[in-house]
Amino acid sequence: MDAGKGYTLPHLPYGYKALAPYISENQLTLHHQKHHQAYVTGANAILEKLDKARKDNADLDMKALLKELSFHLGGYRLHNLFWENLAPAGVGGGGIPKGELSEEIDAEFGTFERFKKEFTLTASGVEGSGWAVLTYCMNTRRLMMMQIEKHNVNIIPGFRILMVLDLWEHAYYLDYMNDRAKFIEAFWHLVNWDEVQARFVTHSKK
Numbered sequence: 001m002d003a004g005k006g007y008t009l010p011h012l013p014y015g016y017k018a019l020a021p022y023i024s025e026n027q028l029t030l031h032h033q034k035h036h037q038a039y040v041t042g043a044n045a046i047l048e049k050l051d052k053a054r055k056d057n058a059d060l061d062m063k064a065l066l067k068e069l070s071f072h073l074g075g076y077r078l079h080n081l082f083w084e085n086l087a088p089a090g091v092g093g094g095g096i097p098k099g100e101l102s103e104e105i106d107a108e109f110g111t112f113e114r115f116k117k118e119f120t121l122t123a124s125g126v127e128g129s130g131w132a133v134l135t136y137c138m139n140t141r142r143l144m145m146m147q148i149e150k151h152n153v154n155i156i157p158g159f160r161i162l163m164v165l166d167l168w169e170h171a172y173y174l175d176y177m178n179d180r181a182k183f184i185e186a187f188w189h190l191v192n193w194d195e196v197q198a199r200f201v202t203h204s205k206k
């Protein structure tokens with residue numbers, strides 16, 4: 001494949017040790033270099049299949065291919081968003097939202113505590129592997145939770161993604177074993193509210 005015609009694993013915006021103790025160096029390294037990389041590789045393999053079939057004028061199982069593409073690309077892009085909406089605890093990560101986002105959270109949910117409760121319930125209730133997502137609905141101009149199964153099921157078209165939390169066990173099993181609730185608690189220490197706020201401002205001004 002030509003360079004620039006496929007997907008590449010992005011660098012993390014911080015070091016592998018930076019999110020400890022909430023996400024350990026081992027856990028973060030494995031998650032980024034093995035799991036995230038697998039979706040990059042998976043998506044690029046599909047692009048190669050498409051290229052090859054076009055060159056050979058061969059038939060394709062479009063249904064299977066596009067389903068697989070949706071899974072790998074969903075995984076690829078959600079992880080990009082995830083790394084960017086995290087920051088080291090106390091150095092950009094944790095605390096409470098500020099500015100327009102904070103006002104919008106209060107207007108929509110009443111209080112930050114209520115928002116936190118609903119997001120936590122969204123996260124703990126993801127069936128199997130998936131993601132908890134805070135979104136912005138462009139029609140109603142309201143904040144809304146979204147619960148993505150796997151990387152690509154339950155996505156609502158047009159909703160803009162503001163904040164994501166990876167609830168696949170591969171995100172936390174080294175640090176928390178099967179204790180998803182503990183990982184969700186840890187997440188609040190790492191939320192990069194400046195990034196979530198920037199995404200909110202970008203979308204709410206459109």
Ligand code: MN
Binds near residue numbers: 031035079166168170
């Ligand atoms: Mn993951």
